[in-house]
Structures are given as C-alpha cells and as structure tokens.
Amino acid sequence: MAKMKEWWLAHRPTTRRLVQLYAALLQNAHLRGFVDGEIYKGKAKSVCVPGLNCYSCPAAVGACPLGSLQNAIAAQAERPAFYVVGTLLLFGLALGRVICGWLCPLGLIQELLHKVPTPKVRKNRFTRILSWLKYVILAVFVLIIPFWYSLQRYPVPAFCKYICPAGTLEGAVGLLSNEANADLFGMLGILFTRKFIILALILTACVFVYRAFCRFLCPLGAIYGLFARVALLGVRVDRLSCTGCGACVRSCPMDIMRVGDHECIHCGKCIDVCPEKAIELKAGRLTLKGPQIALTKRGENP
Amino acid sequence: MNSRRILTFALTVLTVVMCAALCAAVLVQYHGGLRAREAAGSQLIPLFTPEAVGQKLLWIAPLFGCWLVLALIAGLTVGAPKSIRIPVQCTEHFIAALRARLTQIPADADREASRRRRVMLAAGAVIAVCAGWSGIWLLDRRNFPAWQETPLETVMERLPVNLLPALCAAFAVLFIAAELCHRSRRRETDILLAAVREQRPGRVSLPMKGVDEDERLWLMRGALLVLAVALIIDGITNGGLHDVFVKATNICTECIGLG
Numbered sequence: 080m081a082k083m084k085e086w087w088l089a090h091r092p093t094t095r096r097l098v099q100l101y102a103a104l105l106q107n108a109h110l111r112g113f114v115d116g117e118i119y120k121g122k123a124k125s126v127c128v129p130g131l132n133c134y135s136c137p138a139a140v141g142a143c144p145l146g147s148l149q150n151a152i153a154a155q156a157e158r159p160a161f162y163v164v165g166t167l168l169l170f171g172l173a174l175g176r177v178i179c180g181w182l183c184p185l186g187l188i189q190e191l192l193h194k195v196p197t198p199k200v201r202k203n204r205f206t207r208i209l210s211w212l213k214y215v216i217l218a219v220f221v222l223i224i225p226f227w228y229s230l231q232r233y234p235v236p237a238f239c240k241y242i243c244p245a246g247t248l249e250g251a252v253g254l255l256s257n258e259a260n261a262d263l264f265g266m267l268g269i270l271f272t273r274k275f276i277i278l279a280l281i282l283t284a285c286v287f288v289y290r291a292f293c294r295f296l297c298p299l300g301a302i303y304g305l306f307a308r309v310a311l312l313g314v315r316v317d318r319l320s321c322t323g324c325g326a327c328v329r330s331c332p333m334d335i336m337r338v339g340d341h342e343c344i345h346c347g348k349c350i351d352v353c354p355e356k357a358i359e360l361k362a363g364r365l366t367l368k369g370p371q372i373a374l375t376k377r378g379e380n381p
Numbered sequence: 382m383n384s385r386r387i388l389t390f391a392l393t394v395l396t397v398v399m400c401a402a403l404c405a406a407v408l409v410q411y412h413g414g415l416r417a418r419e420a421a422g423s424q425l426i427p428l429f430t431p432e433a434v435g436q437k438l439l440w441i442a443p444l445f446g447c448w449l450v451l452a453l454i455a456g457l458t459v460g461a462p463k464s465i466r467i468p469v470q471c472t473e474h475f476i477a478a479l480r481a482r483l484t485q486i487p488a489d490a491d492r493e494a495s496r497r498r499r500v501m502l503a504a505g506a507v508i509a510v511c512a513g514w515s516g517i518w519l520l521d522r523r524n525f526p527a528w529q530e531t532p533l534e535t536v537m538e539r540l541p542v543n544l545l546p547a548l549c550a551a552f553a554v555l556f557i558a559a560e561l562c563h564r565s566r567r568r569e570t571d572i573l574l575a576a577v578r579e580q581r582p583g584r585v586s587l588p589m590k591g592v593d594e595d596e597r598l599w600l601m602r603g604a605l606l607v608l609a610v611a612l613i614i615d616g617i618t619n620g621g622l623h624d625v626f627v628k629a630t631n632i633c634t635e636c637i638g639l640g
Contacts, residue, residue, distance in 0.1 A: 125626035162616020250637030274638035
C-alpha cells in the first residue's frame with residue numbers, strides 16, 4: 080500500500096496535465112463522430128478554438144484557427160479576414176502562448192510522446208536558432224501562398240495541405256479509421272503519403288525532442304508568441320527579487336532566453352525551481368500559481 | 382541505464398525503421414506506378430484501398446502494438462528524465478548586469494563585446510541578403526502563375542528548389558554566428574566575473590533593473606482588446622463567421638491531405 084502511494088505521488092498528473100486533458104476533450108467533445116465516421120456540423124463549428132485542432136477531426140466541435148486563417152486569407156478578395164484575425168488577436172491578448180502549454184491538444188500528444196523513456200536530445204543553442212523556422216513557415220505557408228492564390232480566387236491552405244500533422248492525425252487518420260469512409264481510400268495518393276511521412280517524422284522527433292513541432296514548426300505558436308509582452312495570462316518574474324542565476328532558463332525544456340519571452344509556453348515548471356521564489360503564474364495582477372515552498376516557509380516564519 | 386528503458390528505446394528505433402521502410406515502399410510503388418502509367422497510358426492503380434492498407438499494416442501493427450504497450454508500461458514505471466541541463470548560462474542581460482556592477486570595465490571585456498558586434502553585423506548582412514532574395518522571389522507574382530496554366534504541384538515543387546538554398550545558408554550563418562558569440566560571451570563573462578570578485582569578494586548576486594508592468598502596457602492591452610472586439614463584430618456582420626462555419630462543417634479533403 081505504501082509503495083502504491085509512493086508510486087501515485089510520483090506519477091499523479093499535475094494540474095496542467097489535467098487542464099490539458101480537459102481542454103483536449105472539450106475541443107473534441109463530439110466523440111460519437113469516431114463511431115459514425117462523420118464530423119460535427121453544429122453551430123459551435125463557427126467558433127475558432129484556441130489550440131491547433133483540425134476541424135475535419137470527427138470529434139472536433141470548433142474550427143481550427145490556423146485553417147480558418149488560411150481560408151479567410153484565401154477568401155480575402157470577397158471579404159477581409161476580420162473575424163479570424165480578431166479571434167486570434169483576442170486569444171493572443173488574453174492567453175498568449177499559455178494556449179500552447181495548457182490548451183493545445185497537439186501539445187498534449189507531443190508531451191505524452193516525450194514521456195517514452197528513450198535518450199533525449201537536450202535543448203541547446205542550435206535548437207534555439209531552429210526555433211525561428213516556425214516564423215518562416217508562418218510567412219510562407221500561412222500568409223504568402225494563400226494570399227497569392229487568393230488573387231486568382233483559388234483557395235490554397237498551403238500549411239494544412241502540405242505540412243499540418245494535426246490534419247493528418249486527427250482528420251485523415253480519424254476519418255479513414257472508420258469503415259463508413261472506405262470510399263475515401265480511393266482519393267489517397269502521393270499527397271497523403273508525403274503528409275503521412277511528415278507526421279511520422281514529427282511524432283518520432285517528439286519522442287526524442289521535447290515538443291519538436293511546437294518549437295520548430297508550429298505557425299500558431301509563432302502567432303501567439305508575438306503577444307508575449309502583452310498577453311494577460313502568463314508567468315511573470317519579480318525583477319526586484321530575481322538575481323539572474325538562470326535556474327529558470329536551465330530547467331525550462333523550451334528554447335527560452337528568459338522566462339516569459341516568445342518561446343515560453345508558461346507551463347510553470349520554473350515556478351518551483353526559482354531559488355528566490357520570484358516567479359508566479361499571473362492573470363494581470365491576480366496570482367494564479369505561486370511558489371508553494373515559499374508559502375510554507377512564509378507560514379512557518381512569518 | 383534501466384533495462385526497460387533500453388528495451389523501449391530499441392523497440393522505438395525498430396518501429397521507426399519499419400515505418401520508414403513502409404513509407405519508402407509506398408513511394409517506390411507510387412513512382413513505379415507513375416512510370417507504368419506513362420508507358421502504357423493507363424489509369425494508375427490506386428495505392429491505398431482498405432485491403433492494400435490492411436496488407437501493409439499487417440506486419441507493422443503487432444510491432445506497433447508491442448511498442449505502445451511497452452512505452453506505456455515504461456512511461457508509468459520508469460518515467461522520463463526530469464532535468465534538462467544546458468552547460469553555461471551567460472546571456473546578454475547577465476553580462477549587462479555584471480557590467481552594471483563594475484565601476485571600470487576591463488579592456489578585454491570591451492574587446493569581446495566589439496568582436497561580438499562585428500560577428501553579428503556580418504551575420505546580419507548575410508541573413509539580410511538571404512531574406513531579401515527569398516522575399517523578392519516570394520513577392521514576385523510571376524512565381525505563382527495561374528493554376529489553370531501551371532499546376533499547383535509544379536509551383537510547390539519549385540518552391541523549395543528556390544528557397545531552400547537561401548534558407549539553409551541563413552540558418553548556417555546563424556548557427557556559426559551563435560556559436561562564435563556564445564564563446565565570446567563565455568570569455569567576457571569570465572573576465573567580468575573575475576573583475577567583480579576582485580572588487581567585491583563573495584557570492585555574486587545581481588539584482589536586475591525593476592521593469593514593472595506600467596500603465597502603458599495596460600493601455601496597449603485595452604486598445605488591442607477594443608480592436609479585437611471590433612474586428613470580430615465586423616467579421617460576424619460581413620459574413621466571416623458564416624465562412625468559417627461552412628468550411629468547418631464540410632470535410633476539406635485537401636486540408637487533411639487526402640487529395
């Protein structure tokens with residue numbers, strides 16, 4: 080019994096993991112879709128969800144913000160992409176990259192894959208530089224290519240079509256795994272093969288590298304990263320208490336230069352690591368999570 | 382290393398190799414079929430039918446199942462490594478904080494800083510050239526001709542040929558510059574730390590400048606919030622919401638890579 084308790088204490092899910100699971104379930108609440116082999120067609124589909132979650136997934140109850148953005152750019156000749164841009168602005172302003180760390184279903188999948196006990200590739204200067212690649216992907220595949228073809232009134236969601244692993248995993252594999260969609264097999268060809276190879280590469284990379292897709296490729300993370308300074312929710316450092324020891328940056332598995340920058344997903348791992356107890360998870364001026372040890376100490380020695 | 386960890390690692394590598402072999406086989410089959418079609422002018426035999434996929438998965442599914450079970454067991458019992466270390470922490474703000482403590486900056490430290498500036502300038506120039514080249518190519522409308530004349534696949538195949546060299550060159554220069562700067566920063570940190578210890582012996586504790594959230598940030602947040610709400614309302618009234626609904630309630634086979 081004592082052993083079991085010890086195991087449970089060592090392996091029990093953290094608050095963040097529970098929130099991630101709940102958010103993934105909430106964004107994919109139409110589980111019946113996997114049985115029927117059909118996607119959800121209710122009114123909720125007109126609302127963008129914050130994380131990268133393919134809207135062609137049989138369980139998805141909301142629209143993917145990145146897919147919606149590309150399609151809105153593709154349709155910009157008819158009407159400007161105000162709705163999707165406004166939604167992304169709202170998400171970025173309120174949550175920023177907290178979405179990546181706490182709400183994104185693909186982030187959860189990547190973190191679970193990274194738990195497979197194999198040798199890991201640690202972050203270094205090179206992974207830090209590679210993290211700029213996602214901005215190139217954002218510019219080329221999400222903005223420029225859809226824009227050029229929108230002038231010809233030909234919608235090309237280039238990121239979804241050529242890269243997106245969420246579309247292949249949740250959408251394509253999710254739909255193809257149901258017998259009711261056997262006719263879709265006839266459509267598969269080289270495009271699917273290429274995308275499947277990309278998915279396999281990304282999932283494999285995630286076993287060895289922490290959140291490989293988020294860090295190097297995800298354009299949605301790149302968009303939310305632009306709101307790092309203004310986002311309402313996120314980890315904040317008390318600059319007066321900080322001694323610049325760098326324990327937070329060393330313990331962080333993401334390619335951050337400092338806590339709360341554009342690479343920080345606000346997971347809060349650094350909160351308990353900081354020897355000065357200078358880091359807190361805050362929503363504006365409200366503290367959501369502070370250093371627990373500091374509170375105990377404060378309680379003992381007021 | 383734990384035996385379960387070794388077993389999981391070996392099985393992971395085996396599964397990855399098998400998956401890669403499967404993908405390679407499909408690609409070879411596709412290109413073989415393409416050549417056969419070109420030769421005979423006949424219809425391409427579909428690569429994926431439920432039967433064909435079943436046959437392909439038949440020999441990989443048990444291995445994948447084993448890997449999944451083992452990974453789950455190992456994940457629950459072994460656990461992933463918890464700490465991730467990077468060798469030295471010597472960022473620009475740490476150096477700036479060290480410099481702020483000194484009344485007289487050693488000449489060697491200044492030399493390192495100017496060397497770093499030169500490296501970054503040179504790297505910046507090369508990256509600007511690469512970015513400029515890519516930008517000119519991407520913003521040239523002739524490179525994205527009408528889809529009725531040039532198939533999209535042809536354009537997408539041309540894209541990496543034209544962009545990858547510049548992208549690789551930019552990242553290579555960035556890697557080299559980062560490595561050089563890192564070494565220079567380490568040298569400068571050592572010089573500055575020695576100077577600080579000389580002036581004030583004991584543990585180096587460096588409080589940084591206080592940058593509190595000021596009112597300007599809240600004003601910016603307010604302005605952005607108003608902008609976001611206005612954009613959403615305008616988007617709803619101009620039909621943007623309906624567009625998202627239509628797109629999201631129909632399976633976009635192109636988006637999910639079906640074709």
